[in-house]
Amino acid sequence: MLGLxxxxxxxxxxxxxxxxxxxxxxxxxxxVAQFRFPIIFGNMRIFLLLLLTATQFSFAQARKTIxxxxxxxxxxxxxxxxxxxVEAASLQPAVELFKSWGLNVIMGKSIGKSDNQLAGPDWQRxxxxxxxxxxxxxxxxxxxxxxxxTVRIIDRVTFEKxxxxxxxxxxFSDMTVLHSHMNTLGYQTIHGLVGVSAKNxxxxxxxxxxxxxxxxxxxxxxxxxxxxxxxxxxxxxxGGNLSVLYSVLGSKSEAxxxxxxxxxxxxxEYLYHIDRMLFNLKRNxxxxxxxGVIIGGMTEMNDNDIPWGKNAQEIVRELFKEYDFPxxxxxxxxxxxxxxxxxxxxxxxxxxxxSGSTVRFE
Numbered sequence: 001m002l003g004l005x006x007x008x009x010x011x012x013x014x015x016x017x018x019x020x021x022x023x024x025x026x027x028x029x030x031x032v033a034q035f036r037f038p039i040i041f042g043n044m045r046i047f048l049l050l051l052l053t054a055t056q057f058s059f060a061q062a063r064k065t066i067x068x069x070x071x072x073x074x075x076x077x078x079x080x081x082x083x084x085x086v087e088a089a090s091l092q093p094a095v096e097l098f099k100s101w102g103l104n105v106i107m108g109k110s111i112g113k114s115d116n117q118l119a120g121p122d123w124q125r126x127x128x129x130x131x132x133x134x135x136x137x138x139x140x141x142x143x144x145x146x147x148x149x150t151v152r153i154i155d156r157v158t159f160e161k162x163x164x165x166x167x168x169x170x171x172f173s174d175m176t177v178l179h180s181h182m183n184t185l186g187y188q189t190i191h192g193l194v195g196v197s198a199k200n201x202x203x204x205x206x207x208x209x210x211x212x213x214x215x216x217x218x219x220x221x222x223x224x225x226x227x228x229x230x231x232x233x234x235x236x237x238x239g240g241n242l243s244v245l246y247s248v249l250g251s252k253s254e255a256x257x258x259x260x261x262x263x264x265x266x267x268x269e270y271l272y273h274i275d276r277m278l279f280n281l282k283r284n285x286x287x288x289x290x291x292g293v294i295i296g297g298m299t300e301m302n303d304n305d306i307p308w309g310k311n312a313q314e315i316v317r318e319l320f321k322e323y324d325f326p327x328x329x330x331x332x333x334x335x336x337x338x339x340x341x342x343x344x345x346x347x348x349x350x351x352x353x354x355s356g357s358t359v360r361f362e
Contacts (some may be wrong), residue, residue: 013233048053065236065345067188068166069139070215073102077140078132079195080108081119083174084147086196088112094198098142101210108132111144118149125149126156134161138166139269140213144195146173151244154181154253162187168213172339173267176240179344180248181240183255188345191263191333192239200337208341217361218341219338222331227317231326232351233292234362237344239263241334246277250282258289261350263342265296265334271308271315274301278319292326292350297334327351328359 037227047238071077077098079091088111096104110128113120132141154177169178169189179189192209193201208218238255239245248254266274281287298312310318314328320327328350332338347362 003224032216036306052064061098063186065183065186066166067343067346068168071103071139071168071213074104075139075277076104076106076137077142078106078135078138079111079142079144080125080128080132081110081144082125082129082153082178083115083119083143083149084117084145085114085119086111086145090199091195094193094195097198097206101214106138108144113295117147118152120145122149122152122156122214126153129153130157133157133159133167136161136165141167141169142193142195143169143171143173143175143178146175146241147171148174150174150177151247151253154178159185170213171210171239172333173335174244176244177248177253179240180238180245180255181253183345184253186345188343190341191344192341197339202338204332205337205341212341212343217346218343218359219333219361220340220359222328222357222359224354225329226350227313227327227329228355228357229320229325229327230352231292231324232349233261233326234347234349235291236260237263237294237342237346237348239294239344240265242266242274242277245270246280249281249286260290261294261348262287262290263294263296263331263333263344265298266312267297267299267335268302269312270302270304270361271310271312272304274298274312275308275310275315275319278315282319286322287323287325290325292328293320294328294331294333294350296331297336297339299335328352328357331359346352 026198050341079094091111098105108128110119110125113124115121119125132138166187169182170189170192171194173194179191182189190209192212192214193205198206212218238257238260239262243266246263290333295313295316301312332340333342343361350362351358
């Protein structure tokens with residue numbers, strides 16, 4: 001007997017005496033249907049062929065994500081802390097920047113709050129996020145700071161009013177929890193500056209965020225890198241901080257990367273941690289069906305007394321040897337001053353050749 005367990009886009013074929021015939025690497029969903037029937041080889045080959053074809057079709061590729069309305073002068077944006085605590089004074093450069101763009105700025109109730117490392121207890125940060133999601137006058141929500149803590153509150157908020165009036169969610173680092181979760185709901189977000197990073201950000205980083213918020217499509221031309229892998233791909237862009245993507249793996253906040261272009265960056269990790277996270281993703285077939293990868297800043301990495309022997313980019317290159325998708329290294333995004341805006345969920349074209357690489361948003 002052949003037992004088939006179908007999880008909408010994932011099929012595990014389980015047998016007692018037969019090898020696994022088919023096991024596509026697709027994220028499971030909550031809906032499970034089970035079928036058991038005898039093998040009839042003539043029809044079974046046709047059935048498996050159809051099944052394989054169906055499971056290789058990516059719903060993510062077919063969908064069109066929703067871009068919130070572009071901002072205009074006079075709109076209001078909110079700065080909130082979903083993770084680490086932050087004082088209002090450190091956000092003043094961001095406030096001045098946004099006001100120079102003609103925007104009104106309000107501060108969330110989480111700003112200035114403290115619960116050890118966090119910007120207040122979970123319920124308070126979740127309430128702050130919920131109020132800004134639900135407030136129809138707020139057109140964009142900007143994370144105040146990264147760190148850790150957003151994953152502790154993501155299951156406390158709902159997005160019903162957000163779906164009626166979508167708005168941009170902006171940030172990086174720990175904000176990757178929200179980027180990934182919103183991608184599962186079909187909405188675009190902006191990987192870009194958080195409030196505390198505005199003070200030291202480059203002018204190019206600031207301008208790229210302004211363009212993305214006000215409806216212009218970012219276009220990037222980059223110099224060649226020795227590790228780049230040549231090729232061209234067009235697909236939806238997903239990703240963010242590697243540690244956070246690793247932490248939401250298998251949860252309902254995990255974005256489906258199949259048929260998409262993946263962006264990753266990280267900060268202040270031990271090199272063997274980078275290796276461990278990448279191998280865990282690999283063993284979960286995470287990279288099997290991506291169309292391309294963009295590597296951002298791999299900043300301020302740590303090593304042990306006995307060196308790991310490779311830097312972060314070398315670790316990435318070694319792991320990606322068995323794949324054939326194009327790869328861009330050293331993209332200006334992440335925990336760096338020149339943190340250029342990326343519209344996650346949007347369609348991009350990436351092209352890599354001997355002279356350099358380009359990233360074009362559609």
